[in-house]
Amino acid sequence: MSSYLIMIGIFDSGIGGLTTVRALMDTLPGHDLIYFGDTARTPYGSKSRETVIRYAIENTEFLIERGATVIVIACNTASSVATEVLMEKFHIPVFEVITPAVEMAIRQSPRHRIGVIGTRGTVNSGIYERLIKAQIPGASVFSTPCPLLVPLVEEGWFHRPETRMIVKKYLHPLKVRQVETLILGCTHYPLLKAVIQEKIGRRVRIIDSSVAVADKISRFFIDHPDLDRAVSRNGNADLFVSDITDQFEKTAGTILKRKVVLNRV
Numbered sequence: 001m002s003s004y005l006i007m008i009g010i011f012d013s014g015i016g017g018l019t020t021v022r023a024l025m026d027t028l029p030g031h032d033l034i035y036f037g038d039t040a041r042t043p044y045g046s047k048s049r050e051t052v053i054r055y056a057i058e059n060t061e062f063l064i065e066r067g068a069t070v071i072v073i074a075c076n077t078a079s080s081v082a083t084e085v086l087m088e089k090f091h092i093p094v095f096e097v098i099t100p101a102v103e104m105a106i107r108q109s110p111r112h113r114i115g116v117i118g119t120r121g122t123v124n125s126g127i128y129e130r131l132i133k134a135q136i137p138g139a140s141v142f143s144t145p146c147p148l149l150v151p152l153v154e155e156g157w158f159h160r161p162e163t164r165m166i167v168k169k170y171l172h173p174l175k176v177r178q179v180e181t182l183i184l185g186c187t188h189y190p191l192l193k194a195v196i197q198e199k200i201g202r203r204v205r206i207i208d209s210s211v212a213v214a215d216k217i218s219r220f221f222i223d224h225p226d227l228d229r230a231v232s233r234n235g236n237a238d239l240f241v242s243d244i245t246d247q248f249e250k251t252a253g254t255i256l257k258r259k260v261v262l263n264r265v
């Protein structure tokens with residue numbers, strides 16, 4: 001075997017994508033990971049398609065320069081507009097968070113009534129609905145943008161009454177349509193999973209895209225034992241961001257459930 005090493009590089013518009021890092025750490029313990037959070041240019045959810053694509057290319061170049069040979073787009077907004085461009089431009093495996101969540105939701109929705117929440121960028125792109133209907137043309141897909149949830153998570157307002165009230169209001173239209181599954185189509189929403197579950201109802205299955213993509217990547221390595229043997233496994237996670245504040249470090253620590261050191265680039 002050559003000295004070629006497989007290393008997973010993950011990027012997001014900010015620190016929310018650390019939910020995917022956490023899911024990968026749980027699913028693929030020991031894999032070396034390198035993360036880039038574009039905290040200086042966040043949020044992506046309200047930016048144009050062209051801008052998000054440009055940022056996604058730059059982020060991928062950064063990760064490849066640092067040794068990444070597999071790319072994971074943890075950001076739903078970037079996944080929805082930049083995946084094809086990255087696949088064409090960089091000839092390495094590129095994973096995004098949307099397809100795995102769609103596949104998981106379809107498996108768990110026997111009546112094909114699926115709810116989706118995300119940023120305006122993701123919801124307006126219509127990607128979840130398109131991918132679900134490509135597989136199940138008669139599916140009923142109900143999507144709602146929840147733009148206030150990202151800032152609430154970044155403020156650490158996980159259990160505040162204001163957050164509970166806003167979640168309830170956003171989820172009301174999906175609840176009355178009796179969705180069976182609810183896709184959390186944004187990096188930050190897994191951190192509000194408990195309140196989301198409470199407000200949408202106990203019977204609705206929550207689909208966490210960070211868990212879905214980690215599951216898909218783990219199956220990819222099982223299917224490609226040659227690549228699996230070349231994985232760099234020292235249990236390192238290098239975390240880079242384009243801007244640092246105390247609040248970013250605090251939220252990053254909450255997501256990874258440990259004290260983290262962010263490196264500014």
Ligand code: DGL
Pocket residue numbers: 012013014016017042043044045046074075076077078118119122150185186187188
């Ligand atoms: N990372 C983004 C996403 O998953 C949420 C934050 C943002 O708008 O940049 O869509």
